[in-house]
């Protein structure tokens with residue numbers, strides 16, 4: 198990981214403040230002053246800033262495009278799960294998925310060992326937008342139904358009342374629609390569609406806090422590190438930037 202990013206991840210300042218410090222010779226790696234912010238460091242390196250040892254958290258952030266038919270779990274004896282897609286050298290890094298997608302939902306999952314970011318991304322306090330692309334069967338959405346979704350409503354599909362927060366529905370055609378949620382109740386998209394007598398046939402999460410995967414499923418199964426811009430989107434959305 199880049200030196201400036203690792204220091205920023207450790208909460209020592211903004212990336213531009215840290216680049217400034219690095220270029221002025223305030224940072225040493227293994228006893229050598231490093232003035233290049235893009236210098237590559239790892240968690241075994243010993244780093245000092247202004248002569249003080251830095252306890253680098255070295256958090257890791259990945260984007261997994263979950264295929265349909267994979268459990269959102271790090272371990273399962275019977276079914277394919279996320280761990281099957283994580284390279285061996287990362288298996289000791291205490292990574293876990295942020296929230297969960299149903300077994301039959303594909304799409305964007307953040308996988309990290311940053312507990313604070315994970316907590317905030319899932320907390321209703323930060324209202325982090327998540328966009329789903331649903332393929333469904335049923336009558337076309339009416340303007341009235343879309344307005345009910347937009348204002349929030351009470352659902353009783355489990356035998357008790359539960360509030361569904363306001364969400365944005367945008368129909369594409371009679372079989373496809375985008376739904377943006379800012380909370381994460383279990384099976385929420387499928388339950389919202391079912392409430393209006395529509396059955397979700399396929400579901401894909403395509404965006405979270407501005408971080409995107411393709412709408413098509415061609416990249417399903419890919420696991421890669423978040424770019425710095427993507428990480429910044431998540432940090433901004435959760436008040437951590």
Ligand code: URA
Nearest residue numbers: 299302384385386387
């Ligand atoms: N809503 C659902 O119904 N399923 C998911 O996997 C995510 C949101």
